[in-house]
Amino acid sequence: MEDKLKSLLFEAADARAQIVRLDKTWQKVVSHNEYPAPVVELLGQLVAASALLSASLKFEGSLILQIKGDGPVVLLVAECNSKLGLRATVKLDETKAIAENASYKDLLNVSGKGLFVVVLDPKNRQPGQMPYQGVVELSGSTIAESLENYMRTSEQLETRLYLHANHDAAAGLMLQQMPGEGGKRNGKSHDADGWERLLALGHTVTGSEILSIALDDMTHRLFWEENPAQLAERTVQFECTCSRLKVGRMLLRLGKHEVEEALKEQKQLCVHCDFCNSAYIFTQAQCEHLFEAEELEENLNADEEEDPIKDLRKDGDDQPTIH
Ligand SMILES: [Zn+2]
Incomplete structure (x- = not known):
């Protein structure tokens, strides 16, 4: 059982990575409902993304990723707090059938009206204080692409996500450029091809690999030649805030x-x-x-x-x- 997230720093390349693998936490999310297989895959990817993003933010509170669909999937929600406690749910339009091989567009963006919403809800929010909310039209053909577009347009952060999920596990890798940190390389010279090399490594990640290999082995397999600094290894757990x-x-x-x-x-x-x-x-x-x-x-x-x-x-x- 693994529910871990690692943060890595590639100093000379001005880039960082988060990598996550969820077993028990993810199984708890899916055990509460019976979702069709394509929906399980989508939700797992969004859950992995919520942990990856939450871990990368300097923010105390909850990060909520929502996709508001216009097809059989009406709403996907994944919420992860700064302590990496997460929960997620789906709302389906029961009147619409979901094919076994339904695409992202078939599920969420049939007439192009889907929306991607990111909410940052600070801990100890004051009465009257509204959470930060960013909304963009749903674009791309995967959750990773939609989120990359969001990060590019709203946060001006070059981000790449590799997200995978099945009924047993959800996992993902996020690579992010760190603009403005150029001067803090501890004397190391700038690694001009570093980012491109990291992307090439990211592209080699397959679902069957990241969903089955232990997180430490996966991290080593991907990045051993890059020798990143490991900033943190944290535990992720299921946590619901209902009362x-x-x-x-x-x-x-x-x-x-x-x-x-x-x-x-x-x-x-x-x-x-x-x-x-x-x-x-x-x-x-x-x-x-x-x-x-x-x-x-x-x-x-x-x-x-x-x-x-x-x-x-x-x-x-x-x-x-x-x-
Ligand atoms: Zn609850």
């Missing part, structure tokens, strides 16, 4: 009327987290209490600027669904 409080907020956002309608059909609401499938039960009495508390808060805070209920109503990306 009863967040589900309560979601019910408040839905509104009293909707909740009452749902309660007509069943005595209690059972809300499942889309990410980890945890079940949260709210009885009729508990729902009533929730809305009473909200009204009370609204009266108390009518003139105050900091309104906890207003905060509760903020749109979140982790809205669970009622099943």
Whole structure:
């Protein structure tokens, strides 16, 4: 079992790499739902990418990668925090069939309306503070290409990604140029062909290799001649941030009327987290209490600027669904 991520520095080439291999963490993500094979592959690639990018950022909080599709896949989400705790989920349009050999375009960008969204949600976000969000049209024919385009247009960072996934493992390599670090090579002279050599090595990565060989061996096999400095080796784990409080907020956002309608059909609401499938039960009495508390808060805070209920109503990306 491997759930590790390594960060490497190629000083003379002004480049760095992150390489990740997820087994247990990835299996936890897929175990919560039964997705068709092409969707498993896409989600695994996005999950690997979220860990690679998160590890490369100097940012405390959560990185959320979202692809909003216009085909059978409506939404792919992978979220990874700065401690490399990650979770992911998929929303499918159940009315649309998914062929075994469906392409990226077939799944996500049928009429070219797909979007790639990157959200940076800082830890300890202040009330009223919005997370950073970047949106670009979905381009390219793989997750790696879409993300490379995003990094080029939004972050002006030359990035290459090699992403692979199957039902058992998800893995990836990210190569990134480091502009502006030219003067800090510790006296080493600039390696003008370094970047091109790294790209050539990246192109040799195959899915069957990176998904089966141990991360240390894979790293050695790829880069032993380049002799990179190893900056860090970190553990990645599954982590869901759902809670009863967040589900309560979601019910408040839905509104009293909707909740009452749902309660007509069943005595209690059972809300499942889309990410980890945890079940949260709210009885009729508990729902009533929730809305009473909200009204009370609204009266108390009518003139105050900091309104906890207003905060509760903020749109979140982790809205669970009622099943
Ligand atoms: Zn959860």
